[in-house]
Amino acid sequence: MSTLLDVRDLTVRFAMPRKGLFGPRPWLEAVRKVSFSLEKGHALGIVGESGSGKTTTAMAAIRLTEAAGGQVLFEGDDLLSLSDEQMRAHRRDVQLIFQDPYSSLNPRARVADIVREPLDLMDIGTPDDRRARVEELFKLVGLRPDQLNLFPHQFSGGQRQRISIARALTTNPKLLVCDEPVSALDVAIQAQILNLLAKLKSELGLSYLFISHDLGVVRHVCDDVAVMYLGQIVEHASRTALFESPQHPYTQALLSAAPSLARRKSKGYVRPLKISGDPPSPINPPPGCAFAERCPRARDICRKTPPVLEDRGPGRVACHVPGPADA
Ligand SMILES: Nc1ncnc2c1ncn2[C@@H]1O[C@H](COP(=O)(O)OP(=O)(O)OP(=O)(O)O)[C@@H](O)[C@H]1O
Numbered sequence: 001m002s003t004l005l006d007v008r009d010l011t012v013r014f015a016m017p018r019k020g021l022f023g024p025r026p027w028l029e030a031v032r033k034v035s036f037s038l039e040k041g042h043a044l045g046i047v048g049e050s051g052s053g054k055t056t057t058a059m060a061a062i063r064l065t066e067a068a069g070g071q072v073l074f075e076g077d078d079l080l081s082l083s084d085e086q087m088r089a090h091r092r093d094v095q096l097i098f099q100d101p102y103s104s105l106n107p108r109a110r111v112a113d114i115v116r117e118p119l120d121l122m123d124i125g126t127p128d129d130r131r132a133r134v135e136e137l138f139k140l141v142g143l144r145p146d147q148l149n150l151f152p153h154q155f156s157g158g159q160r161q162r163i164s165i166a167r168a169l170t171t172n173p174k175l176l177v178c179d180e181p182v183s184a185l186d187v188a189i190q191a192q193i194l195n196l197l198a199k200l201k202s203e204l205g206l207s208y209l210f211i212s213h214d215l216g217v218v219r220h221v222c223d224d225v226a227v228m229y230l231g232q233i234v235e236h237a238s239r240t241a242l243f244e245s246p247q248h249p250y251t252q253a254l255l256s257a258a259p260s261l262a263r264r265k266s267k268g269y270v271r272p273l274k275i276s277g278d279p280p281s282p283i284n285p286p287p288g289c290a291f292a293e294r295c296p297r298a299r300d301i302c303r304k305t306p307p308v309l310e311d312r313g314p315g316r317v318a319c320h321v322p323g324p325a326d327a
Contacts, residue, residue, distance in 0.1 A: 003073075004174060004207045005038040005061065010070035012053075012060045016283060028282050030056040032231040033070070035309070040174070043201060043208035045222035045239075047215060047254065049279065052228040054211045058177050061209070062094045063087060074175075092122055095168035099180035101160035105152040112148040115167045122171060137166040141196060158189035165196065169204075179211045194220045215258050219243060227251045230279050230290035237315025247312055247322040250275075250291050256325070289320065297321045 012031040018024070031053045038044045046054045059065035061072050063079050072079040074090060082090070095118075098104045105114055112134055119130045135145045141162040152160055161181065168176055178197065182190040198221055200206055212218050218225055219239060226236040227250065235248040246252045253275040275294045280286050286293070292302040301320050309318040 001039045001041075003037050004040045004042075004075060005209075006071075006073040007037065007057075007061050008035050008071040008073070009033045010035070010057065010060055010072065011068045012056050012065060013068045026283050029285065030231055030282060031060060031067075032285070034228075034231070034233055035070075036226055036233060036236060038175075038207055038209065039223075040207055041201070041205045042224065043210050043222040045210045045212060045218035045225040046228060047212060047218055047225060048228035050213065051279070051282070053231040053282075054213075054228055055179055056231075057228070058179065058209050058211055062096075062175075062177060092118075092124070092171035093173050094175045094177065095171065095173040097161075097164050097168050097176060097178045097181045100184050101157060101164050102184070104164055105160060107152055110149050110151060111155070111163050114152070115148075115163060115170060118167065118170045124171065133170060134166075137169050140169070140200070141166045156189075157185050158192055161185065161193050162196065165193075165200070169200070173206070175207050175209065177209045177211075180213070181210075182217060183212070183214065190217065191220075197221055215243075215254060227254065230285060231282055232290065232318065233309055233316075234291065234318045235315060236309065241314035245314075245324060247315065247317045247324075248291075248319045249295050249297050249321075249325075252325040289318075 010031055011029065011033055014028045014030055016026040016028050034057050036044065046057060048054055056065055060067045067080055070080065074093070079087065079090065115134045115137060116130050119125055119133065125133065134148065138145050138148060143159060143162055143166070152163065155163065181197070182193050185193060194217065197208070201208060208221065210218060210222055222239055224236065224238050225242045226233045227248065228234070229250050235242065235246065235251045242251065243255070246255055277294050280290055280293065286303070288303045288305050289295070289298070289307050292298040295302065299321060307318040307320050309316050312322050
């Protein structure tokens with residue numbers, strides 16, 4: 001197995017409006033020294049509450065959002081230090097699938113033109129090659145070639161997400177960034193799209209960065225899961241380890257907030273763990289663990305010293321008091 005993406009100490013800051021005319025400009029640190037790696041042919045799920053930094057992490061990793069620091073090694077090349085010209089060569093390797101198939105497709109273009117557009121923009125293949133590729137991809141994602149001349153509004157939500165997936169595959173990418181790809185769809189259709197993504201991953205050897213707030217969705221598709229809280233990864237483990245024996249109290253709280261999932265688990269039932277309050281402000285993160293104020297296991301050290309993400313059993317955990325939920 002080899003590594004496709006190796007993200008090291010990735011940091012993203014946004015400048016916030018000054019209070020008054022002369023005050024210092026506050027910074028919102030949306031991603032704080034995040035490190036993870038993704039193997040070829042694997043899917044890494046990034047989960048966490050709204051505002052935890054999932055999308056910003058993924059967008060900075062593929063250089064669609066500017067990073068303030070860190071390294072992003074894509075097959076060994078540090079994307080963050082490439083020139084725009086060098087970066088263009090990598091653009092075909094990475095494609096995106098967004099949450100909303102209703103707004104991500106141009107309503108005035110025929111779907112054949114929408115799917116072919118990345119090939120046109122990157123000048124890949126002859127016109128005949130491009131037409132054949134679009135037809136092949138249409139079949140691969142479960143649509144009929146006789147639908148190629150229709151417009152997006154003539155398709156259902158699930159079919160439109162299939163069109164987005166076909167478009168993302170035209171350039172034969174190595175990495176697909178899927179940002180909440182099924183959240184806008186009915187539950188029955190969600191399963192069809194997740195099955196399609198799982199099939200494409202195994203047939204084409206694709207790697208996914210898969211952003212979702214829905215643990216059930218992540219469990220369906222991902223090999224590994226990273227849990228984010230206030231711009232940091234607090235736990236990163238294989239899907240099995242994370243769902244069967246979560247070590248971080250925040251991961252345990254997330255899992256217990258999805259009781260249907262917990263009940264479906266064959267062992268290691270996570271007893272319900274309530275967390276109250278909201279995450280702290282990312283503009284002034286607390287000095288110790290960002291979760292300490294809401295954590296039922298917090299001790300003095302948690303409020304003073306930030307925990308480091310380190311190997312603990314089968315995964316990596318950033319916690320001074322890791323352990324099973326009822327420890
Ligand atoms: N362009 C921006 N300017 C200022 N702040 C931003 C910007 N984009 C994101 N943020 C802030 O960065 C933090 C992380 O946002 P991000 O969208 O990455 O979180 P998320 O976990 O993907 O949330 P969601 O699930 O709601 O999409 C939030 O506090 C958000 O308000």
